[in-house]
Amino acid sequence: MKNILVSIIMPVYNNEKYLSGAIESVLNQTHKNIELLILDDGSTDSSLSIIENYAMHNKNIRLVSRDNKGVANSIDELLKYVKGDYIARMDGDDYSFPDRIEKQLKYLKENSDVGLVGSFVEVELTDYKNKDDVKLCEDIFNFKIDDKNSSIKFLNGHRMCHGTFMCRAKIFEEVKYNINLNSSEDLDFIFNLISKNFKVGIIEKRFYLNRVDSEFVHKQKYLNEKYNEEILKSKLKFLQSYIKNREVCIVGKSKYSNTLYKILKNNNIKIGDSIIYEYTNDKFADLGKSYIFIVDKCNYEHIRDSLITQGKNDLYDFIFI
Template sequence: MNLVSIIIPVYNQEKYLTETLNSVLSQTYSNWECVLVNDGSSDNSVSILSEYVSKDNRFVFINSENKGVSSARNLGLKRATGYFILFLDGDDLIHPDKITLAISSFQKNINLDIVFNCTNYFQNTVDNTLYPITLNSNLLNFNDLLLFWGDRIIIPIHSAIIKKDLFDGIEYNCDLTAQEDWLVWLRLFQKNPKTLVLDSVLSYYRKHNESRTQSRSFEEDHFKAMEIFEKYMDLESYKSLLLHQTKRYYKRAYDNANKLNEIKRSKTFRAAFFVKSKLKKFRLLSIISFLSANFFKDEK
């Protein structure tokens, strides 16, 4: 049986870490190692990691100062000794049969480079599915990933098991704090890998307020990513990317303007505007605002 290296970067995820590591321990495929990379956590994460390292020698611990998720994943890749790579974040989960089913697919077709599966986006418990994340195998190519990422396609990092040699010459860009996974997928698909998508939910992507995607805006990071992408692709591909991104944002702006106009034309909006204008006319609006601010403010 081929060894699978599971790489988990961890930064202050004590609240979810035990559940994540238990999902690793529950794998029906036993020939794995789990490389735990502590990215300078200041909470109780290190104690939890140490507990699992002591109870099962398949867990390997790497301690690092806080340098970000890209650096942590790169450290894990350097330490990994497996034939296959599975990335898993410290707050997400994998199904007990995830590795077993992927390895079975690799064994049936030795030409495969990546095996994907479906993912559920969930909150609190895996039974509370917010929506499924499915992959269209027809879009799993360099050109479609380049143009339609975040629109028609998004790939959760833990939905894939990847042959390690596909990462030769590739690592996560530590200058990016967003879109770093998109760049890695693009570089992997520049190698034209053979892929398979399993029609089963085998990974679970957790929504919570502390996650990166919920706690910050990525506008600045997105434009920074566009600058960095230039050195990883040919000129025609880069021009296609910039042109498509421009069209995409113009379309969104146009759609949002139409939605705003529809709201303004609605009876509800016009009624509210009429009431507001009358209140303002009789100087009641400022009085209502004053009373609201002073008598209905939140208690501390």
């Protein structure tokens, strides 16, 4: 296994503060047969010169530099230079623990049906300190999945930290990153993988330090409409095969129920007569074969139990989104 080449792709944009640490964490991996492909996406700080210095002294580092086009486009560009049979993601302001690549490669070798594996993360806030916000982020990224619930977990709001992604290079023959997305490119990519019958795994150990700022945390707490809309569109695209020709109903009220309603309308999906804010078993019985979107987090368990007693199934008939 030590002879297997792993290609690590690192998009960089203005990461000068943490960039050296990120690169060093790759060079110090216990699995030594690696190539590090770095794309500087039009940085305006000293990131480019930092990368140039490392590339000058390390023959396994390749630098690509260009004007700013965004993360998804950067990944798409870096994939053109990959030589390894396995590809790992890495962000320019994060840190991979020394045995990360070794352990993820071992997992993929032992689980031939898995196309992509991530890991748990340790979260560090870069511009302030708040234990509750660290826990909020770690709860989003650190979750258990299995073959039956992976898509449900991602639809419910969990996100695998994209910097922990490691996958087989061959999956890119069937699945590509959507370069037009700004907020949900990683989630959209995972949904596309699952749709193509690739399995997704998570190692329940922390192999990665994920640095996030107050802007990221704010988005998780108070989703703005633009960020919200892109994520919901990715989820809805994945759910089309379950909704089929059924009309849909939105149960509950949240800060993004109106955005969901608008997206459904714009996609010409038939919506039931009303959005149900108060729910009883009688009202659920009236929904018939409708596909149900649950947007009420506080009462989700109660709503879910009521639907299951009526013979409805999670994902196939309803989803908390």
